[in-house]
Amino acid sequence: MSANPIISMAGYSAARSFEPAHLFGSDPDRADLFDFLVGLQTSMEIAVLLETFSLRLQADYAHRGVRFETLWADAGQSSSDFMFGQLDGHCKRLLLHVGGQELGWLEIYSSTPPDSGQQRIVDRLLACLIHPLQNAIRIERLTRQAMLDDLTGVGNRPALIKALGHEIARAERREEYSALALMVLDLDGFKELNDRQGHLVGDEGLRQFARVLRKHLRDTDQLFRYGGDEFVVILPDADEAAGLEIAARLEARVGAECVKPALRTSTGVAQWKRGMSGRDLFQAADAAMYDRKQQKRADQTSSSIR
Incomplete structure (x- = not known):
């Protein structure tokens, strides 16, 4: 990973940006997006969803890797990282949130920043990803809680x-x-x-x-x-x-x-x-x-x- 990556920061909200009709109504690649959505339903693991997102994004926006840092809503602190690919070069950093709940930071690493057309593709794919990702985070939290000792908070x-x-x-x-x-x-x-x-x-x-x-x-x-x-x-x-x-x-x-x-x-x-x-x-x-x-x-x- 580059010691001093160039980082740009932005916020992303599914509720703010897209409706299903907008997503599929006039998109020439709507069948491809539908296949992507179906692919996102095959797993409840954050790492698998991140990999699926990155592989689909690669078809339209060449990038080196992605990283997702979860945020637990009840703690407000970063909990764990999920990575796919190489984490170097320019870093586009997005805060993902749904209905007021912050899910975490998504970072997309590439040789150059995305242009306006590539950013629209990123936004479209995030609109597909964000709700399956929210569900996967809930499962991850429940799994982690089941692995903790109630009295001391350490692993059981x-x-x-x-x-x-x-x-x-x-x-x-x-x-x-x-x-x-x-x-x-x-x-x-x-x-x-x-x-x-x-x-x-x-x-x-x-x-x-x-x-x-x-x-x-x-x-x-x-x-x-x-x-x-x-x-x-x-x-x-x-x-x-x-x-x-x-x-x-x-x-x-x-x-x-x-x-x-x-x-x-x-x-x-x-x-x-x-x-x-x-x-x-x-x-x-x-x-x-x-x-x-x-x-x-x-x-x-x-x-x-x-």
């Missing part, structure tokens, strides 16, 4: 299984060495905390724990709540040594920052090796975490004896 166990399978498949496809590690974290004495101070305090402890972990993990790391007080982190591009370094940092930061209630955590790290399944990798990291717990208990016993 189904999300972990899906993400770990994806990372292992990606590592398997690489011919060269691909580092991948998994970390399992468990709170020390959490059952006793619940028994002494109640589950409301315990719930706040879990939320606080998740916040501190997210604060100190790398941008590429993926955090999940496996269940109870056990959390899991996928560490892409990290070997066991790097994973242990991250684990030590997290143990220290949890002890320093989780104070109301006071929390401590034990961690275990395992490195993926070719041929290992997600289950194998999790069991190895889980076993390492329990070894760490036993080591800490032994150290406490030894210290108290001295």
Whole structure:
């Protein structure tokens, strides 16, 4: 991607620009547009719709690639990117919105800006795309919500299984060495905390724990709540040594920052090796975490004896 793309910005609203009669009534290519509309009905995935749009646009306006950045209406923040083709050259940036709802930013990359005729083609195709895209975004949001832990807001166990399978498949496809590690974290004495101070305090402890972990993990790391007080982190591009370094940092930061209630955590790290399944990798990291717990208990016993 070009370091300094030329970006022009505009707004686009289906309600403002087109009616169905205008779209098909006098258009000599209305049959082609109808085929495009039919093609948009075959998928509810944002990435597929974006690819369909780009391929159809290519017939009338040569461009290098497209990118769509979603905006969740309830958060007002960018959520995820979907890309097709190459993202370099001139960038035409359009804010897509329907009925007052902002869907996201669409960027079209090309060697030159579109002329007036090409812009009309872009507008026509967007009029076809925007409502299927709105539906796909709704499905994407529901899918994401189903993959989140209600208490902490991090990924849940189904999300972990899906993400770990994806990372292992990606590592398997690489011919060269691909580092991948998994970390399992468990709170020390959490059952006793619940028994002494109640589950409301315990719930706040879990939320606080998740916040501190997210604060100190790398941008590429993926955090999940496996269940109870056990959390899991996928560490892409990290070997066991790097994973242990991250684990030590997290143990220290949890002890320093989780104070109301006071929390401590034990961690275990395992490195993926070719041929290992997600289950194998999790069991190895889980076993390492329990070894760490036993080591800490032994150290406490030894210290108290001295």
